[in-house]
Amino acid sequence: MLYHYPFPSRLKWMANAFKKGYQFVDEGGQYMGKMEFSSFGKKIESELNGVVVNFFLQGIFVRSVLITDQDQEPIGTIQLKMFGKSIINLNSGEVYLWKRKSIFNTHWQLIHDLPGTDDDPVSVNYQYLYNFVQESGEIELYEENNQSELLTLIGFFLGIFFIRQRRKNG
Numbered sequence: 449m450l451y452h453y454p455f456p457s458r459l460k461w462m463a464n465a466f467k468k469g470y471q472f473v474d475e476g477g478q479y480m481g482k483m484e485f486s487s488f489g490k491k492i493e494s495e496l497n498g499v500v501v502n503f504f505l506q507g508i509f510v511r512s513v514l515i516t517d518q519d520q521e522p523i524g525t526i527q528l529k530m531f532g533k534s535i536i537n538l539n540s541g542e543v544y545l546w547k548r549k550s551i552f553n554t555h556w557q558l559i560h561d562l563p564g565t566d567d568d569p570v571s572v573n574y575q576y577l578y579n580f581v582q583e584s585g586e587i588e589l590y591e592e593n594n595q596s597e598l599l600t601l602i603g604f605f606l607g608i609f610f611i612r613q614r615r616k617n618g
Contacts, residue, residue, distance in 0.1 A: 455497055455589070455596045456480075461604065463583035470608065472496055472587075481597075483604065485612070492605060499597035503605050515602065523598070526606065532556075534606055544571065544599065546606045553611050554578075558603035560591060572603045576611065 456474045463470055469484040481496035490505035500518035503526075513526040515536075524538040532548030536558075543561040545568070550556075558572040571591040577584050587604065589596055 455592060457589045457592065459587040459589075459600070461585050461587060470583075470604075481601075483601065483608070485608075492609075494601045494605065496597040496601050499601075501598055501601045513605075524602075526602070532610070535561075536602055538595075538598075540595075542595075544602070546603055548607075548610065553607065553614065556603065556607045558599055558606075572600055574603055574607050576607065 472480040483494035492503040502516045504514040515524040527535045534546040536544040545559045554576045573588045575586045
């Protein structure tokens with residue numbers, strides 16, 4: 449596996465065949481990672497720049513998601529909320545908010561929820577581009593830290609999860 453150091457601030461993504469998975473590349477087109485949704489299961493596997501993150505959908509109506517590392521050790525949870533919002537609680541104590549920024553879910557953000565302030569910074573910005581043949585988009589990292597890959601994958605997972613739910617529900 450090739451690793452980028454420092455982690456790039458911009459990525460591109462595109463859907464794989466049959467939209468079961470997604471691939472991440474840097475601006476030069478170099479492979480950076482993937483995210484794969486199982487057809488019938490509740491496990492989503494992802495990897496970005498060598499960092500493995502799994503998402504386990506919990507409950508019949510999926511109100512929460514367990515986030516684990518490559519050894520299946522829990523590293524956080526996601527509370528799925530209505531109206532395009534979710535709360536991410538990492539085991540490190542950090543809290544992030546996921547917000548849909550457009551009614552058609554073509555733009556969303558991961559925001560670092562800092563304690564004691566209402567001026568929370570956007571950590572990652574996502575854009576969804578769709579045409580009849582290809583799903584693709586762009587990711588822009590605003591807040592680089594030692595969890596950049598993890599945060600990028602969490603925000604991407606949530607955006608695609610809600611897009612897939614909308615498609616499934618008609």
